[in-house]
Amino acid sequence: MRFRLTDDQRTLRRGVREVLAKRFGRDALRAAVDSGTLDRGLWRELGRAGFFALRLPEADGGAGLGLPEAVLAFEEAGRVLLPGPLVATHLAAGRIPGAGRGEAVVSAVTGELVEWLDAADVVEGDATGAEPVRSVDPLTPLHRLPAGRARTTGTAQATGTAHATAGTGWADATDAVAVTAVLLTAAEQLGSAGRTTELAARYACDREQFGSPIGAFQAVKHLCADMLVRVEVARAAVYAAAVTGDPVDVAAAKLLADEAAVRGARDCLQVYGGMGFTWEADVHLHLKRAWVRAERGMTARAAEEVCAAGLRPDAAAHSE
Template sequence: MDFRLTEDQRALRDGVRALLTGRFGPEALRAAVARGGRGLDRALWRELGAAGFFSLRLPEADGGAGLGLPEAVLAFEEAGRVLLPGPLVATHLAAGRVAGAADGETVVTAVHGGLVEWLDESDTVWGDAGDPSGAVAAGAVAAGAVPLTSVDPLTPLHRIPEDLPAGRFAGPADALAVLLTAAEQLGNAARTCEAAVQHARTREQFGQPIGAFQAVKHLCAGMLVRVELARAAVYAAAVTADPVDIAAARLLADDAAVRGARDCLQVHGGMGFTWESDVHLYLKRAWVRARRGGPVTESEDVLAEDLIAGTGR
């Protein structure tokens, strides 16, 4: 099976990257952090809708691009690289099912493991991908939700009690949500690897770049290996859409993102732990995203059951 990108897929990836780096660069990222998870940029959300980010997989007859899951994974990988905030996965999965989601006019969030992101800034809380009637007005849910202190300043969180209407939701199209989150984690890991290498090339100690030291070389090499393993797994799962492949991709992408951000902090040294550096933001986002897919043990159980069944995947 050939997982190399086609010319059209590379063009899509490059186009999304150009849009996001131009519209959500370092200054916009810091401005969003300063807002502390308040005031989601609705103009940017509509721009994403106009660019087809949310309607990417909708049929052309329904106003979408008619592309597939591999193309969606490429788009979400780019979103992960820039730490794009907002309930991107839920809105993407709701496109074509919840009015206004496809064109970015409606911000849709979802409940995952009793937690919901960006509740105060969303219009709709959506639970069951197969049941559009499962959508609930965000205001009705927020009235009984419990706000939490999120470690990630770009991901405000609420806990949803089970007795609320949205409390029964398991989350929209769980497997697809897990895969798209893994794609975001992959983008996160790739960016921290690049940042570590760039710093290792330019930061000097004892008259030479720190990248010349074996310990730093090993950190960067380990990051790159984890990124490429995760990329192969995520791209493969996007082609097969198999739950077992998705579980493996999730575990590898979470590992690459969390460990990659930690190693990037080590390469940066003391300055990496300061608020002025962006490295800590990537680590915090990786931690929060790792919870979106449910407990790690759930994905491990999927893989274990497949091994026990002897399917050979």
């Protein structure tokens, strides 16, 4: 099976990147960090560009595209750290009025947490009594449900196609919406991992020590090479899962994308050295967002359980 992008898909990815570069550059990113609020103008612009209605049929005002195209768009969103409940609003398009056009901000209860609760026009799930908590990511405000109120979906013992997605916040693991939510989060992680790899390689070429670029040193070369390998492996897994839609493939993609995003950001910090730990550098923002996304939809432990269940000799029999 080949996963080479079509001309239309490459055009879509380029178009999304251009829109985001124009509307959400570094100045806008820093403004979002400082304000901690959602830019409604940007949200509506994303809606007009078709970001949320990408998979809706044309008859319903959408672009009529598929999951692979949505993955490409969310990869670009992850690359620039675009804030907001993107996944929840995208999944609500066609069900909640205004979501597809960017006129409504939709959040969702995910396990015991709710992202962007105060900014949301609609919350899917019961968020009654949720209290604000300090988020490690300044671009992702969080609320926590009262003790004992966390919603849990799925179990680690599921087999066949009924795989575990504990804490997704959307139905159960057999629901295509829950599986899609996990995959789109993996796509965001992939975009962030790709971006930190670019940042590390660029800094390694620009920064000099002892009269040579630090990228000439073997230790730095290894860090950058390992980052690139993790990104490409994760990209293959995410793109494949977008084509197959299989829950096991999606779990594997999330596991690999989380690793690429978190470890990539950490390695990028190493390449940057002391500069990487400063507030002025953007690397720490990628790491903090990667930490938050790694707990959204499907944790590493849950993903490992799903993959293990899919490898059981009787898994095929259960799925028939």
